[in-house]
Amino acid sequence: MYKDEMIQIHQFLLYVLKYLEDEVELQKTCSEYILLNIRPHHIHKTKSEHKYAIFLLSSIISKLIRENDGNSLPMNITNSLNELVKKSKEELNKT
Numbered sequence: 376m377y378k379d380e381m382i383q384i385h386q387f388l389l390y391v392l393k394y395l396e397d398e399v400e401l402q403k404t405c406s407e408y409i410l411l412n413i414r415p416h417h418i419h420k421t422k423s424e425h426k427y428a429i430f431l432l433s434s435i436i437s438k439l440i441r442e443n444d445g446n447s448l449p450m451n452i453t454n455s456l457n458e459l460v461k462k463s464k465e466e467l468n469k470t
Contacts (some may be wrong), residue, residue, distance in 0.1 A: 378422045385425050386415035390434040395439050403425050405435055423470060427463040 396404055413420050413428040434456040441448045 378425065381422060381425045382415050382418065383431070385429050388429060388436065389415060392432060392436055392439075395436065395443070399412060402440065407430060408435060415455050421470070423463070427460070427467045430456065430459045432461045 392401070392405065402409070408428065408431050411428060411431065413424050415425075434453070437448055437453045437456050441450070441453055
């Protein structure tokens with residue numbers, strides 16, 4: 376996948392997250408993402424950094440859906456996304 380495509384996915388996931396949560400709750404729920412300081416408009420960031428941000432946002436969104444929608448999302452999806460976050464963080468730290 377190209378970097379510009381990853382940036383578009385990154386932006387889309389932010390829209391989804393903002394749809395699911397209000398501003399006050401976002402500060403609590405997304406503290407790790409906020410501290411990451413990688414946003415879609417940061418085009419100077421590497422592809423790996425955007426990839427990590429995408430996986431992190433996906434993991435946060437899956438947790439929110441699971442908590443707010445009566446556990447309609449299978450736990451294995453949330454667990455798999457958490458594993459992807461860990462792997463991409465390790466990959467990011469290697470570079």
